[in-house]
Amino acid sequence: MQRIGVFVCHCGTNIAATVDVKAVAEALGHEPGVVISQDYQYMCSESGQNLVKDAIKEHNLTGIVICSCSPRMHENTFRKAAASVGLNPYLVEIANIREQCSWIHKEIATATEKAIILGKAAVAKVHLNAPLTAGESPVVKRALVIGGGIAGIQTALDIAEAGFDVDIVEKEPTIGGKMAQIDKTFPTLDCAACILTPKMVECSQNEKIHIHSFSEVSDVKGFVGNFTVTIKKKARFVDETKCTGCGLCTEKCPMKKVPNEFNMGLDNRTAIYIPFAQAVPKVATIDPNHCMMLKTGKCGVCSKVCSVGAIDYKQQDQFIEEKYGAIVVATGFNPIKLDKYDEFAYNQCADVVTSLELERLMNAAGPNGGTLLRPSDKTHPHKIVFVQCVGSRCDDSKGKPYCSKICCMYTAKHAMLIREKYPDTEVYVFYIDVRTPGKNFDEFYRRAVEQYNVHYIKGMVGKVTPKSDGKIDVQASDLLSNEQLHIDADLVVLAAAIEPDKTARPLATMLTTQMDTNDFFTEAHPKLRPVESATAGIFLSGACQGPKDIPETVAQGSAAAAKAIGLLCKNSITCNPCVAHSDELMCNGCSSCEKVCPYGAITYIDKEFRMPDRTTAIRRVASVNPAVCQGCGACTVACPSGAMDLNGFSNSQIMAEVDAICK
Amino acid sequence: MQVNNNFEPVIVAFCCNWCSYAGADLSGTNRLNYPTNVKIIRVPCSCRVNPMFILRAFQKGADGVIICGCHPGDCHYTSGNYFTRRRITLLYSMLDFLGIERNRTRLEWVSAAEGAKFAATMQQFTEDVRKLGPNRRLEDLRCRKQ
């Protein structure tokens, strides 16, 4: 038999002025199961709480109802009070008679009547409350960072700094990402390599950080604090532990005509290669699509010259399985392909380049050793046209609907650097809007205009036509002076939109995290939880969440690290006990619940059941992982057999409330 | 048809914990009046509302049921309110089949900041249900108030 206590709060006059609290206490005292019904001036005060605690002890209560303010205000207060005297905190129910009764109604009679009904509903519910215990789930003290660009590097360094082991999984042979390809950084114009490579080296030297280069995540299982990840180490045909990175093999390799990805295909590399001089790990990799030995079995030069015997043509893809407590996604971005923008003649003319290609053309370690030359005839360009918003801010059918954010600034940087180094060059920038929000950003852009005399023209380029004399005709509009311009350019630079890396979407599926329609990862809250995904234990770092420049990426990388550290610090995580559970005897394994679960908390297990005729049968039944379930209840409604129920908000509890209100 | 002037409808409101319940609290904090007929049941998410609960309410003598959730795209559980929307649409066709007036059931999006909208919605809904008169079709007479 239930023994329920009801406590009605006056809240000074907040409630008592419009609700006859004595009448409420009196009426609820007659409800079945109620053994004590009291009113008090301030139930949340120390003495009010003591009143509740004493009553629980004295009357040996099995459940209490507090008629007071909103549960969003003081539910926790009373739960703690109940727990302190040994009553399970989930046996406390609040009837909201302040925000939802006394404050909105003026007539005492009707307000009192409503307060009594709300009280009765709470009493009816508490009859069915079950004691719940918050489960605990251990946390593996190791983090995984997916992506080894500046975002991943920063996150890994910060987590390692806090004393936790971190693994970086990078799909390319070296970490460094896009920043390694960049020449200078805005708005300070310091050299990207000078600030990035020390961080890369730090990663390789930090004993807490383990780099899996040339690797991919192939499977993720588990949940917050306890992920099991399978990492595919792609065969690089070189033993990482033996290779010293001396580079002799890359000098001797006879296959020298492979387009060099690191230089955006502007020059060639060998079939066995180290992407760039400061690569981390500095280990050679054989490109199986071009290696003669792997393709035809005839060559083997690299293995002959290698003094440490690191070359292994028989190497296979390896799969390793590792456990992690937290996962940080830092998969980054790529510039979009410009194939469908015929008007800019990108595919027809070598002297129409993307901004990232220009970075390599200007880089001291690039194909021209830092001298800006036209890719076609290796002459100095004297007239350069920059086109902004190529593929950004487009209708969905034409490109990307969003602003790529970084192009305005890097174009100003390029224009400025070119004018600085080659003052005889004329630079035109065609823009729709110049967007420079950021510390020292607008000043930087103004400097390009005022100090370096870069011609900024409002209007878009309509057509780019390569001419027979090697010049490029750029036809554009100047909207402010209302004319159509033709410029004989030597070089055209397209600020291509950026998009999330192609690996992001399959990864999101594996991680059960959400993405927007542009394949950017969705944060848990756009303002208040910008570095967490909605899936517990998965954090977001860098441009995988949206276009970002380097300072923002680093800031987000550190923020994601801080969130991951906060999780890894805990020995175990307390789970919300108000989670779904399935009645295995009623479940028929139909998968309806699994399909609606936004967290992937539901799995199916084959379980043995004893049948009426004393045989055992194996049936497929749903099983909810309480550490992953967030308690939304979507599954409870989807379940056709009514096997799914939600702790704290069970079907019978809500029905009891409905009955009490309608009675 | 005879109109009963003293008719006070019984209205059950299901409010999701994260947006609408907070919106209801806000209308209280701002002292925005709405009729006492509305009694709120707190659920974690609007998708926790089983259409069965709505039918049960009608059976037990409720005259109107309103379900409030977060605005589309704002669901605390990311997609719960989309399920609600679909389920209520399906429920409507069932209610049509049963001959229950559609206007007795309503789905509204109320955010935690929309106290005024909450109060206005409740006022409007109560008026609408009052105009419809008592729910007689689905009411189980055995449950009738004495």
Next chain:
Amino acid sequence: MDKNLKEQILRASGVNVLKCMRCGKCSGTCPSYDEMEYHPHQFVYMVEKGDIEKLMNSASLYKCLTCFACVERCPRNVEPAKVVEAVRLAAIRQQGNNHLTPAMIPDMIDEDIPQQALVTAFRKYTK
């Protein structure tokens, strides 16, 4: 009056002029740019402002080749050429006012005439 005209042009062209972000790519690509008083981007902008009389009286209206380069290149699918066409249509309709009244329709109908033809005739020849 002008407001109705604008509505009519928006409906006839099926173009949402508010999508335009004034990048000028349509004018940047237009082959008859130099012949025009008002250029493709201005067409879109003037329709948005409701400045349509001016457009209807301008010779620019007939300089458009309807080559659809602007439609092809517009990053936001605004389709300026369709706006031009709609303004032309409006000009045709206004010159002699109503060329067709519903009363004339029954005589015109025969078995083979597609319904679309009637609708088009109405659009073209009725104010």
